[in-house]
Amino acid sequence: MIAAKLKRYISFSGLQGPAPKTVFVLALMPLLLVVVQVATNDLGPDPAEALMHITGEWVLRLLVLVLLARPASQWGWPLLFRHRRMLGLFVFFYATLHLLVFAQVYIGWSGVILVEELAERPYILVGAAAWVLLAPLAITSTNAMRRRLKQRWRQLHQLTYAVAALGFLHILWLARSDLGTPLLYGGLFAVLLAWRLRVYLRRRNRRESP
Amino acid sequence: MKPRIPNWPVIPSSEITPESLWLRRRDFMKAAAAGAIVGGLPSPAAGATTPLDFRQGSCDGCATDEAATPFDDVTNYNNFYEFGTDKDDPAKHAHALTTDPWSIEVTGHVNKPGKLNLEDVLTGFDLEERIYRFRCVEAWSMVVPWIGFPLADLLKRFEPTSDARYVAFKTAYRPREMRGTRSFTSVIDWPYREGLRLDEAMSPLTLMTVGLYGKTLPNQNGAPLRLIVPWKYGFKSIKSIVSIELVDRQPRTSWQTLAAQEYGFYSNVNPQVDHPRWSQRFERRLPSSLFNPNRIPTQMFNGYEEQVASLYKGMDLKKYY
Numbered sequence: 089m090i091a092a093k094l095k096r097y098i099s100f101s102g103l104q105g106p107a108p109k110t111v112f113v114l115a116l117m118p119l120l121l122v123v124v125q126v127a128t129n130d131l132g133p134d135p136a137e138a139l140m141h142i143t144g145e146w147v148l149r150l151l152v153l154v155l156l157a158r159p160a161s162q163w164g165w166p167l168l169f170r171h172r173r174m175l176g177l178f179v180f181f182y183a184t185l186h187l188l189v190f191a192q193v194y195i196g197w198s199g200v201i202l203v204e205e206l207a208e209r210p211y212i213l214v215g216a217a218a219w220v221l222l223a224p225l226a227i228t229s230t231n232a233m234r235r236r237l238k239q240r241w242r243q244l245h246q247l248t249y250a251v252a253a254l255g256f257l258h259i260l261w262l263a264r265s266d267l268g269t270p271l272l273y274g275g276l277f278a279v280l281l282a283w284r285l286r287v288y289l290r291r292r293n294r295r296e297s298p
Numbered sequence: 299m300k301p302r303i304p305n306w307p308v309i310p311s312s313e314i315t316p317e318s319l320w321l322r323r324r325d326f327m328k329a330a331a332a333g334a335i336v337g338g339l340p341s342p343a344a345g346a347t348t349p350l351d352f353r354q355g356s357c358d359g360c361a362t363d364e365a366a367t368p369f370d371d372v373t374n375y376n377n378f379y380e381f382g383t384d385k386d387d388p389a390k391h392a393h394a395l396t397t398d399p400w401s402i403e404v405t406g407h408v409n410k411p412g413k414l415n416l417e418d419v420l421t422g423f424d425l426e427e428r429i430y431r432f433r434c435v436e437a438w439s440m441v442v443p444w445i446g447f448p449l450a451d452l453l454k455r456f457e458p459t460s461d462a463r464y465v466a467f468k469t470a471y472r473p474r475e476m477r478g479t480r481s482f483t484s485v486i487d488w489p490y491r492e493g494l495r496l497d498e499a500m501s502p503l504t505l506m507t508v509g510l511y512g513k514t515l516p517n518q519n520g521a522p523l524r525l526i527v528p529w530k531y532g533f534k535s536i537k538s539i540v541s542i543e544l545v546d547r548q549p550r551t552s553w554q555t556l557a558a559q560e561y562g563f564y565s566n567v568n569p570q571v572d573h574p575r576w577s578q579r580f581e582r583r584l585p586s587s588l589f590n591p592n593r594i595p596t597q598m599f600n601g602y603e604e605q606v607a608s609l610y611k612g613m614d615l616k617k618y619y
Binding site for chain 2: 126132133134136137139189192193194196202205208209210211261262264265266267268271297
């Protein structure tokens with residue numbers, strides 16, 4: 089009886105996965121952790137740099153999950169796909185935090201410094217461009233917008249790949265001597281993009297052939 | 299009459315472990331365990347810091363009255379890529395470095411080439427405390443009470459010849475002890491190399507450094523012997539030195555080799571010359587906090603213009619960055 093119950097539970101959870109609430113709380117955990125670290129002064133002597141690293145790295149991690157969602161669901165693991173929208177919104181959320189920390193601790197909300205930084209620091213410009221591309225994706229993530237935009241919605245949201253490319257460029261440009269992190273994310277993004285292109289090309293071939 | 303016996307054990311002071319050693323007891327245990335595994339016991343002093351005898355430095359520029367960065371920040375926020383590229387990697391992993399025995403080879407254009415053992419360094423030079431600003435090329439800075447002696451005093455003992463125009467330094471390169479040097483994705487060609495022009499090396503401000511905050515250097519800060527050149531970006535202040543060579547041509551430094559357009563040979567702190575990827579006009583003085591980032595303007599030659607500007611008279615500092 090217990091075995092049957094367990095089996096039912098497993099198959100049920102396999103079908104449904106965790107509730108959106110659970111995913112929401114999980115995705116919020118890095119922020120909660122950082123808040124605790126800030127409150128307990130546990131981020132070291134340069135909390136600004138630590139915060140930039142933490143928020144930036146979560147943007148990249150969640151971005152990998154978002155791009156992985158469709159291939160994973162086709163390989164029989166639909167969990168990520170079911171929560172893709174929320175994960176995508178969290179990408180935007182952490183990217184926005186990243187930007188706010190930058191504005192507060194690196195440029196002190198000075199418009200003059202901002203313009204100079206954007207003009208002189210290519211990696212900042214690239215990061216800012218990635219955020220600008222993310223904003224319309226977040227705004228058009230509602231069901232209503234999706235219906236309204238129809239086919240355009242898909243095309244628009246393929247910008248996610250452009251965001252990933254900019255994100256990679258951003259960290260590659262920042263690296264000083266160890267290319268480990270840029271290569272890790274660059275590699276992951278490249279594989280996911282290659283998979284998407286393969287699907288796209290296959291579909292186009294099918295349409296072209298009689 | 300009963301003899302008076304104290305009801306507590308009497309411990310001669312010679313048996314009391316000094317606090318500095320007691321605080322590192324876990325390192326002894328780790329070292330002992332490691333020693334048992336590899337079969338040879340490492341020196342019991344590995345990784346421990348001990349108090350130093352020194353006087354207060356009194357030269358022009360030898361001390362700043364700015365608030366010193368706390369010891370914990372100075373020793374837990376480091377760039378020492380031999381042990382990893384994160385700021386907390388050196389504090390986590392540098393204990394693996396064996397600093398005893400240690401010797402420095404002095405070679406090249408000198409009349410008396412030779413080796414200097416660490417013991418001779420610690421006893422053979424007058425140690426003094428210098429409170430210097432320390433400005434990293436990454437635009438953060440600290441104020442650190444170092445202990446050391448002028449590099450000039452060391453160089454003079456080996457009698458540089460008239461052919462000696464530059465000084466080339468090398469850090470120890472021990473892949474087994476330095477996990478960062480084993481990284482496959484690192485693009486640094488080890489060992490780490492730095493260099494100075496001879497007149498820069500002879501400046502009274504250029505410090506051969508053996509300690510900070512009154513004690514010998516912790517490994518993550520470049521134990522047992524490092525350079526401090528306070529008017530240059532931090533990476534010029536090479537750590538854990540094993541070789542000093544007097545040469546007649548400008549030596550190639552590690553960062554120059556990696557990205558010559560970003561890191562020049564001179565690398566003097568200069569708010570007018572930006573790093574190609576970020577501004578050098580400001581610095582974050584550590585510790586900084588989120589609500590008070592402690593962003594202060596960077597000074598020419600890190601505030602040591604009066605003492606060192608004459609070394610660069612007539613030079614275009616935009617060209618020789």
